[in-house]
Amino acid sequence: MEKKDVQLTIERLEQILHIVQEQQHVRVTELSERLGVSEPTIRRDLKKLESMGRVRREHGGVSAVEVALAEPPVVQRSIENREEKQLIGRAAASLIKDGETIFLGSGTTTLEVARALEGKKNLTVITNALNVAYQLAGNENITLIITGGVVRHSEFSMIGHIVEQTLKDLRADKAIISMRAISLHDGLTNMNPLETMTDRVIVQCAREVILVADHTKFGKVATSIVAPLTTVHKIITDEQTPLDMLEKLRALGIQVIQA
Structure with a gap:
């Protein structure tokens, strides 16, 4: 993957994460339409975000994951x-x-x-x-x-x-x-x-x-x-x-x- 493509992917992941955190739950079709990329591309992006623990994939869509913050003493x-x-x-x-x-x-x-x-x-x-x-x-x-x-x-x-x-x-x-x-x-x-x-x-x-x-x-x-x-x-x-x-x-x- 070329450097330009990598940067576009990173930017798209950030956009997806922002949308999911804002709406809490969003469908793959909506993400595809809003970002102007194919549904298979969105699904690959969601797989990457899920492996990072940032979202949870569900049937037809994705939900936000609330990450626990570091505990105080x-x-x-x-x-x-x-x-x-x-x-x-x-x-x-x-x-x-x-x-x-x-x-x-x-x-x-x-x-x-x-x-x-x-x-x-x-x-x-x-x-x-x-x-x-x-x-x-x-x-x-x-x-x-x-x-x-x-x-x-x-x-x-x-x-x-x-x-x-x-x-x-x-x-x-x-x-x-x-x-x-x-x-x-x-x-x-x-x-x-x-x-x-x-x-x-x-x-x-x-x-x-x-x-x-x-x-x-x-x-x-x-x-x-x-x-x-x-x-x-x-x-x-x-x-x-x-x-x-x-x-x-x-x-x-x-x-x-x-x-």
Whole structure:
């Protein structure tokens, strides 16, 4: 392809992306007419944009993808949607029975789960989160197992091979996790590739996976795929999560609880 043709293709991709983001959904025929190129050319362009994670192709057209932005540090996020996270945390804790072994992942919502465990008896909690470990360290009713690993400072979490190897030797009744982005099409996704590798092992360490997520996490896609949505057995969210999203999640066989 000549340099001039490459430049025209780049300009056309930018035009397509602008139109899709503006309208959210647009048909191939409309793009062909507006840009003055053939439908096969448009389909090739859409394939390129989809491979870049910028759009999602659908029958006869294309839809915009909302890309999750990089998360601020966990300390900063702890004050965002705090009331919703506290309600979600209490709802998740209510599902935990005395005597169970649970894995509790990193994040601000999972920290609220840890805070709500007060009063539980004879629990074993496995965690890769420093803030969760600190919260639970003084509770004599909890046997606390800390995975070790490489500290991801912004998240107060431990990731990498040490965590993954430790979890391969352990089993939990329930794994309670949070996630950067949740999409019906792309499933569970995260921003950090190393953290994603650890997350893939986490969701395999328990018989039941419970996802805790406020409404801001849904309908978004981040860089790295962790697992399909059907990996999750229960989702606990807040009352602001859209009804159509809840219905589609339930249609996948996932139990959804609104706190």
